[in-house]
Amino acid sequence: MATLEIKDLHAEVETEEGSKEILTGVNLTVSSGETHAFMGPNGSGKSTLAYAIAGHPKYNVTSGSVLLDGEEVLEMSVDERARAGLFLAMQYPVEVPGVSMSNFLRSAATATRGEAPQIRHWVKEVKQAMGNLEIDESFSERSVNEGFSGGEKKRHEILQLDLLDPKFAILDETDSGLDVDALRVVSDGINRYRESGDKGVLLITHYTRILKHIKPDYVHVFVGGQVVESGGPELADELEESGYVRFANKKEATVQS
Amino acid sequence: MTESTLETSGRDGLDEQAGGQRNSAAPPRSSRGHRFTSYDVEAFEVPGGREEDWRFTPMKRLRGLHDGSASATGSLRVEVDGSSAAKVETVGRDDERLGTGGAPADRVAAQSWNSFTEATVVTIPKETRAADPVTVTVHGPGRDSTAYGHLQVRAEPMSEATVVLDYRGSGVIGDNVEMIAEESARLSVITIHDFEGDATQVSSEHAHLGKDAVFRHFAVTLGGDLVRVNTKVTFADRGGDAEILGVYFTDGGQHQEHRLLMDHAQPNCRSNVTYKGALQGDSARSVWIGDVLIQAAAEGTDTFELNRNLVLTEGARADSVPNLEIETGEIAGAGHASAIGRFDDEQLFYLQARGIPYDQARRLVVRGFFGEILQKITIDEVRERLEAAIDEELAAVGV
Known part of the structure; x- marks a missing residue:
């Protein structure tokens, strides 16, 4: 069993007006086998949390700790974090012109597995994974994410999730911009990953609709850069009913108390 | 600090006609396409560095090639290998074939024209297909020595050949290269500027395309302290097709300058120019000037020019100036694009x-940047040599 522990995490971002604190003390523990939905209004810092864990250079962690099975993730380089078993499905996947999807996937698999996958087995593996996500085979010769539609990019994020098979997956608004069919295909992919073994999922989302496909074990409400309330799936139902209004002032209350 | 400039200009019609021939009057400043040419050094003023043609060039590093002070103190060693289908000659200055590809358009080119003692002429005879590439290796005269050279590659009607022009070594070099594709010939020339770090080269390339000729040119610039290459493509008859590609990898302290002119004087010709460069290190400097002139008679012209630069580190600077002059509206297409991007x-x-x-991620991005253009090099050894050179460049700085 693996655990991902986030302890009192503070992070800031450089803006034109100077540095601005976005994460104001995040505490959360995800164990393998669990799916945590992480919900909050726009601007609450959900994506910042995802990027800070993955090590994006734009976000500066000022204090706190992120432990993967007791190892300090914050001391690792971006690629070391990925090889240690963390995966971030990005909200806006980056285009890399001139690098073919197949070359990219194979390079990534070689890095995370520690050895190059055997070519015959690999080709079959990729083909099947692409088929599951209803991705046309022609995509493997296209440049990474270049000219992909929003939905195609999201499918490819989940394709990578499938092939790289991390211990923990952070899915940053993977549901945004998807039509009903694409949402189903992508959700099925995420569920296959969850069922493939002892996997931990941190599902970041603004809306509850993806939770109809992916049942969370825990729901956290994130406001003002910290978790203000945690509960079971019923918390998502409440958000569906009444939105974030009840939580909007909660951070202040917490701070004042 | 990373600096870059990007200038674009375009104009339609109404350029005054002037110049273009031997010893004619200087063209009006407004046109960059109509260019004065002469075989006489003194017909060109000594450039001071502020002129449009010289404003990007560090004049001191020309080692006197531009002001007459660089007398020949050494010579180029030229080796030609490869296809037996090609005829290789070493000829004197009086050989009447020399100069038919084009005349000097600046003072250094005129200086080189007047200073070489012997020229190499590679001829692909009529209707001959040279199956293997012809490799012309030019060795510089050695550190602090100066040499002038002249090369002519002539593909006679309906012949077909690929020529690799491989510059190596060190020294100060001024030369003219004529690349002539006669009627319906298919000529590819790959030019590799892979000098030692001290070398200075100012090279003027004159491509001359006959009726329905297909010309492919691939410039690769890796080495040297200063390399400045002028490439002019003249369409002498209708139906010519020129694809002019280039890659450069400019390191700290290097100045690499590529100046292109596609002179469309005849109808129904096509030109496509694509140059890509990566820069890294302190005071790495690249300049790309892409001029296209579509003259009034050149109806049905189809042209596009593109330059992209990838600035890998702070302290490097790329300049990119595409320029299009169009004197007829009856064309198939004309466009340009130019970009300078930071390493993302x-x-x-x-x-x-x-x-x-x-490190691997960096290599993937840079290889990806050059990938589509490198794939167009059909000679495996040359392409592999380039890929290796690029990897080596990346490893050297390891930023």
């Missing part, structure tokens, strides 16, 4: 977030 942290982050180590 987001791309690196994305690749690293999938476990790919930093």
